[in-house]
Amino acid sequence: MSDQPSPSYALFTPRSLRPLSLIGFVLIAITAAFAWTGGWFNSSHLDADRMIDTFEEVNGLHPGFRRNHAKGVCLSGWFDSNGAGQRLSSAQVFTPGRVPVFGRFALAGGMPAMPDGPEAVRSMALNFTLPDGEVWRTGMNDIPVFPLKDARAFYDELLATRPAAGGKPDPARVSAFLAAHPESAKAIALIKDVEFSSGFANATYNGLNAFRFIDAAGHATPVRWSMRAVDAFEREPEQPPKDKNYLFDELATRLARGPAQWQLMLAIGQPGDPTNDATLAWPADREAIDAGTLTVEALASEAAGNCRDINFDPLVLPAGIEPSDDPLLSARSGVYSESFTRRAGEKKTPSAVQIGKGG
Numbered sequence: 001m002s003d004q005p006s007p008s009y010a011l012f013t014p015r016s017l018r019p020l021s022l023i024g025f026v027l028i029a030i031t032a033a034f035a036w037t038g039g040w041f042n043s044s045h046l047d048a049d050r051m052i053d054t055f056e057e058v059n060g061l062h063p064g065f066r067r068n069h070a071k072g073v074c075l076s077g078w079f080d081s082n083g084a085g086q087r088l089s090s091a092q093v094f095t096p097g098r099v100p101v102f103g104r105f106a107l108a109g110g111m112p113a114m115p116d117g118p119e120a121v122r123s124m125a126l127n128f129t130l131p132d133g134e135v136w137r138t139g140m141n142d143i144p145v146f147p148l149k150d151a152r153a154f155y156d157e158l159l160a161t162r163p164a165a166g167g168k169p170d171p172a173r174v175s176a177f178l179a180a181h182p183e184s185a186k187a188i189a190l191i192k193d194v195e196f197s198s199g200f201a202n203a204t205y206n207g208l209n210a211f212r213f214i215d216a217a218g219h220a221t222p223v224r225w226s227m228r229a230v231d232a233f234e235r236e237p238e239q240p241p242k243d244k245n246y247l248f249d250e251l252a253t254r255l256a257r258g259p260a261q262w263q264l265m266l267a268i269g270q271p272g273d274p275t276n277d278a279t280l281a282w283p284a285d286r287e288a289i290d291a292g293t294l295t296v297e298a299l300a301s302e303a304a305g306n307c308r309d310i311n312f313d314p315l316v317l318p319a320g321i322e323p324s325d326d327p328l329l330s331a332r333s334g335v336y337s338e339s340f341t342r343r344a345g346e347k348k349t350p351s352a353v354q355i356g357k358g359g
């Protein structure tokens with residue numbers, strides 16, 4: 001199993017849409033036979049266990065590591081609420097003041113030693129620890145929409161983009177997937193239109209799923225949130241550095257100069273804005289409230305007891321924030337739990353990103 005970026009939605013970012021080599025149909029036939037035997041054509045058989053089995057089949061088994069977003073590093077800092085979010089939600093995190101935060105920067109994909117590169121989606125996962133003991137967990141990506149509308153689409157995409165001969169996905173399978181999932185084709189076109197930033201620190205991370213914010217009077221508002229980088233935007237270089245860890249190394253160098261900051265933006269959905277489909281963008285002119293500033297002060301290598309051993313389940317929400325009708329939310333919760341349960345019981349090996357050890 002190579003360390004190349006794994007076949008996941010990461011493959012659909014702009015520079016990864018390289019021409020795919022032509023391959024025969026033998027592998028498709030084998031996959032189809034396997035799928036039939038396992039009853040996979042029946043959507044009722046797709047559960048979290050099957051989904052994680054498929055991540056493992058496609059990416060190989062990497063004991064102790066997350067089955068997706070496997071390569072990462074822990075972060076710590078704090079969030080300063082300015083109080084503006086209280087207009088939408090009674091969640092304590094929006095009361096003016098500071099709460100501690102820890103989290104994780106990562107690359108999408110199931111290979112814990114994959115080389116850094118522009119084709120990988122970057123992510124930020126956060127845990128806000130609130131004064132009354134509640135926590136808020138969120139995982140965000142640097143893409144504008146999610147290319148897959150539900151668990152079935154993710155599963156189909158995993159199989160369609162798994163490496164075939166020459167280590168590249170079979171173009172016929174990719175085309176078949178896109179034909180069967182026109183919403184993914186549209187989302188990928190949106191993703192292709194976006195300019196990505198040069199690194200972790202100047203990237204904006206989007207929660208992508210909609211949530212329901214409940215204010216003190218019990219009124220509900222649909223919201224999608226983002227962490228908007230304060231560091232000036234710089235485009236991805238045409239020729240990215242060759243170093244395997246260049247993105248993480250640059251992030252460590254950036255934080256050595258001082259903390260990096262992001263503004264928590266709460267985009268307010270209007271009637272008719274989709275809350276159950278993360279492949280669809282909301283109109284760009286939706287009002288967005290700046291609810292406060294995230295400050296990331298330090299990084300740490302994944303280790304016992306830190307972000308390594310946390311499940312950034314998107315349904316871990318404080319009172320005042322509720323799930324929407326987006327089917328991805330419960331799918332994520334179930335799949336992350338299965339990934340977490342498996343990795344928690346496995347022997348650990350050091351992560352590829354080592355902070356303060358010359359790595």
Ligand code: HEM
Pocket residue numbers: 051055065066067068069072104105106123124125138139140141146150151154206207208209278310311312328331332335336339340343
């Ligand atoms: C059905 C859809 C999805 C599946 C099957 C899936 C799968 C996974 C898995 C298996 C993990 C590792 C969990 C762990 O071991 O802790 C993960 C992590 C992650 N996912 Fe998803 N995911 C899905 C949708 C999404 C969406 C819509 C987002 C949008 C922001 C997202 C963002 C993330 C992030 C940021 C992480 C890394 C969290 C961390 O650093 O621990 N995922 N995903």
